[in-house]
Amino acid sequence: MKDTTETDRAMSTQNDVKISAKGVQVYYDKNQAIKDVDVEIEGRTVTAFIGPSGCGKSTFLRCLNRMNDTISICRVEGDILIDGEDIYDPRVDPVQLRAKVGMVFQKPNPFPKSIYDNVAYGPKIHGLAKSKADLDDIVEKALRRGAIWDEVKDRLHAPGTGLSGGQQQRLCIARAVATEPEVLLMDEPCSALDPIATAQVEELIDELRSDYTVVIVTHSMQQAARVSQKTAFFHLGNLVEYGDTDKIFTNPEDPRTESYISGRIG
Amino acid sequence: MSDTPHTSLYVRSANVAKRNRAGNTLRYLGLGAISLVLLFLAVLLWSILSRGVPAFYQYQAQIELFYDAETLDPDGTLDPEEIGSRSLRSGYERGIFADSLRATLEGNGINTEEFKDKDLSNLIYAANRRDVRDSVVENLDLLDQTVPFNVPIASPVTRYLSGELAGVDRSSMPPGIDRAQLDLIDQMVEAGLIEQKFRWNFFSNVYSQSGEIAGIGPALMGSAYMMLVVLVFSLIFGVAASIYLEEFAPKNRLTDFIEINIANLAAVPSIVFGILGAAILITLKNLGFGDSIRGTALMGGIVLSLMTLPTIVIATRAALKAVPPSIRDAALGVGASKIQTVFHHTLPLAAPGILTGTIIGIAQALGETAPLLLIGLSVSTGAELLSSPLTGGLLEQTQSMPTAVYLFSQNQDTPVREGLAQSAIIVMLVLLFALNLFAIILRRRFERRW
Numbered sequence: 001m002k003d004t005t006e007t008d009r010a011m012s013t014q015n016d017v018k019i020s021a022k023g024v025q026v027y028y029d030k031n032q033a034i035k036d037v038d039v040e041i042e043g044r045t046v047t048a049f050i051g052p053s054g055c056g057k058s059t060f061l062r063c064l065n066r067m068n069d070t071i072s073i074c075r076v077e078g079d080i081l082i083d084g085e086d087i088y089d090p091r092v093d094p095v096q097l098r099a100k101v102g103m104v105f106q107k108p109n110p111f112p113k114s115i116y117d118n119v120a121y122g123p124k125i126h127g128l129a130k131s132k133a134d135l136d137d138i139v140e141k142a143l144r145r146g147a148i149w150d151e152v153k154d155r156l157h158a159p160g161t162g163l164s165g166g167q168q169q170r171l172c173i174a175r176a177v178a179t180e181p182e183v184l185l186m187d188e189p190c191s192a193l194d195p196i197a198t199a200q201v202e203e204l205i206d207e208l209r210s211d212y213t214v215v216i217v218t219h220s221m222q223q224a225a226r227v228s229q230k231t232a233f234f235h236l237g238n239l240v241e242y243g244d245t246d247k248i249f250t251n252p253e254d255p256r257t258e259s260y261i262s263g264r265i266g
Numbered sequence: 267m268s269d270t271p272h273t274s275l276y277v278r279s280a281n282v283a284k285r286n287r288a289g290n291t292l293r294y295l296g297l298g299a300i301s302l303v304l305l306f307l308a309v310l311l312w313s314i315l316s317r318g319v320p321a322f323y324q325y326q327a328q329i330e331l332f333y334d335a336e337t338l339d340p341d342g343t344l345d346p347e348e349i350g351s352r353s354l355r356s357g358y359e360r361g362i363f364a365d366s367l368r369a370t371l372e373g374n375g376i377n378t379e380e381f382k383d384k385d386l387s388n389l390i391y392a393a394n395r396r397d398v399r400d401s402v403v404e405n406l407d408l409l410d411q412t413v414p415f416n417v418p419i420a421s422p423v424t425r426y427l428s429g430e431l432a433g434v435d436r437s438s439m440p441p442g443i444d445r446a447q448l449d450l451i452d453q454m455v456e457a458g459l460i461e462q463k464f465r466w467n468f469f470s471n472v473y474s475q476s477g478e479i480a481g482i483g484p485a486l487m488g489s490a491y492m493m494l495v496v497l498v499f500s501l502i503f504g505v506a507a508s509i510y511l512e513e514f515a516p517k518n519r520l521t522d523f524i525e526i527n528i529a530n531l532a533a534v535p536s537i538v539f540g541i542l543g544a545a546i547l548i549t550l551k552n553l554g555f556g557d558s559i560r561g562t563a564l565m566g567g568i569v570l571s572l573m574t575l576p577t578i579v580i581a582t583r584a585a586l587k588a589v590p591p592s593i594r595d596a597a598l599g600v601g602a603s604k605i606q607t608v609f610h611h612t613l614p615l616a617a618p619g620i621l622t623g624t625i626i627g628i629a630q631a632l633g634e635t636a637p638l639l640l641i642g643l644s645v646s647t648g649a650e651l652l653s654s655p656l657t658g659g660l661l662e663q664t665q666s667m668p669t670a671v672y673l674f675s676q677n678q679d680t681p682v683r684e685g686l687a688q689s690a691i692i693v694m695l696v697l698l699f700a701l702n703l704f705a706i707i708l709r710r711r712f713e714r715r716w
């Protein structure tokens with residue numbers, strides 16, 4: 001395991017920059033939640049955002065697919081480019097952006113519909129399927145990608161809310177990948193799961209890296225160390241340190257990072 | 267280990283005993299309150315049912331009705347129009363009923379020599395032109411035929427039959443009825459000529475001052491049409507307003523102001539809406555539209571919609587608010603637009619709550635009386651509506667269930683005031699219970715889906 005991640009990391013350094021943020025400021029009304037964050041996130045890499053509660057890592061994550069638009073008091077300044085395009089440009093429709101940048105939430109939130117409908121919903125509204133058979137294929141592919149196909153293939157029309165927590169979260173991942181996004185944002189995807197389900201989801205995240213750019217917010221430093229190649233440490237709205245996961249966890253440059261990962265703050 | 271003295275768990279401390287007493291007092295108060303409520307409910311139901319249920323039954327005399335051609339068509343025209351128009355002259359039906367009753371009684375061996383025609387016709391409800399003239403107009407073959415016929419017993423006699431007049435002396439008899447007539451009634455009962463029958467026509471007849479033939483047909487239809495109008499108007503506008511306020515409107519002073527005013531609107535007394543409706547009617551009249559929509563189901567429905575709207579808005583907003591935000595996040599996260607999120611996910615999940623609120627609002631509207639009286643839902647008998655139930659449904663003058671109850675309760679005639687009013691109330695309550703049951707069933711069904 002260690003060896004493969006080493007080589008992966010060596011490869012990952014050659015990846016192109018997928019998301020580039022420059023001078024990002026986020027305000028909730030008058031409170032500044034994110035202060036001047038610059039970060040370049042590489043494609044086909046798992047990037048972890050760590051930091052104590054309230055440090056702004058989830059807020060920053062939600063800027064990347066403009067989910068913050070739904071909060072009326074939230075204001076975003078600075079540039080966030082995906083593939084060189086400013087996602088806050090007035091020409092950009094957030095609906096189109098979110099098809100390209102999928103999201104998995106902290107609490108598993110399947111629609112109260114069947115497993116099939118959960119996955120098929122995104123492709124349906126984006127017009128990705130031309131026929132019923134097409135849609136069936138997309139659903140199967142997405143469920144396989146979500147590593148849950150074998151568990152649900154016999155009950156695709158059972159309600160998604162009837163699955164266990166871990167299965168629900170993998171269903172949500174399948175739902176997110178069904179729209180064929182390029183970036184996958186995960187906001188503490190394992191915080192509501194038990195250790196076994198967490199392990200399954202982590203394994204899945206590692207597999208997803210081959211096709212997607214994954215950005216994951218996590219409270220667990222062990223998880224960040226296990227699944228990510230790059231780590232960003234946020235503290236009080238600042239991006240304190242960003243670099244290879246190995247380096248952040250073994251030889252951090254900033255004393256605040258060191259305090260956090262050694263358990264003295266946070 | 268500690269300085270506190272050892273206390274046994276077997277001894278109840280003063281503090282605990284006091285708390286237990288307080289708890290018990292509260293419990294008995296609660297039980298007392300519930301018993302009181304049940305008692306009131308029982309008294310209410312008993313008073314309604316004990317008078318209303320018997321009023322569904324009517325004493326009827328079986329007579330051999332002779333359609334006398336000499337009275338109905340003296341000129342022998344055999345022209346329905348002629349027959350239909352000439353009878354307006356006087357209440358000659360009374361004569362026909364009196365003759366037929368006399369013949370029937372004689373045929374059963376009851377001597378009627380001492381009674382004048384008027385004495386006989388006073389015993390039964392003998393003024394129903396529809397039964398005699400209109401039947402002949404429809405079917406000329408009836409002329410000079412004798413047909414078995416059930417005629418309602420006159421309402422004072424009904425009081426005698428149900429035992430109310432027992433022991434009443436001559437001077438305080440209802441007008442037009444004396445002992446000899448009541449003896450005749452006794453003979454008729456013995457001969458089996460008087461029967462108690464369920465009055466099905468109560469549900470189809472139009473309103474009338476005379477309790478013997480009064481019905482709630484137009485009132486039922488008027489109420490049904492009004493509920494339809496309320497459903498369409500208040501559901502569409504209410505749900506649209508709620509979706510906008512809950513899902514799209516920015517949270518600012520203006521929307522706060524609107525929100526407070528909707529809540530206030532829900533508390534506005536219903537008569538105020540009636541005044542508003544009356545003002546609209548007067549304006550329309552001044553503009554030259556006449557009384558075209560006064561007292562119609564359309565007008566009533568619109569006024570009741572205004573009244574129901576706030577209830578539905580409040581219920582719908584509560585239902586929308588109760589949908590977990592994570593569902594909205596999930597939909598937005600896969601790239602659904604705001605409107606898709608609402609219509610594909612939020613609204614279906616809020617549907618049970620919306621439906622319940624709507625049905626409660628409609629049930630409220632069904633029982634509302636004051637505004638309807640002000641906009642003329644009590645001025646017509648509703649006969650026009652009955653003659654063209656489908657086309658005239660919304661635009662003919664009509665009555666509603668609560669205004670019919672009101673009219674019955676204002677009647678001069680005691681059996682109507684105390685009997686039919688309660689019967690109409692029973693019908694209305696049954697409708698209300700049915701609506702509530704429907705709401706519960708719908709909610710269960712929607713909730714059980716997942």
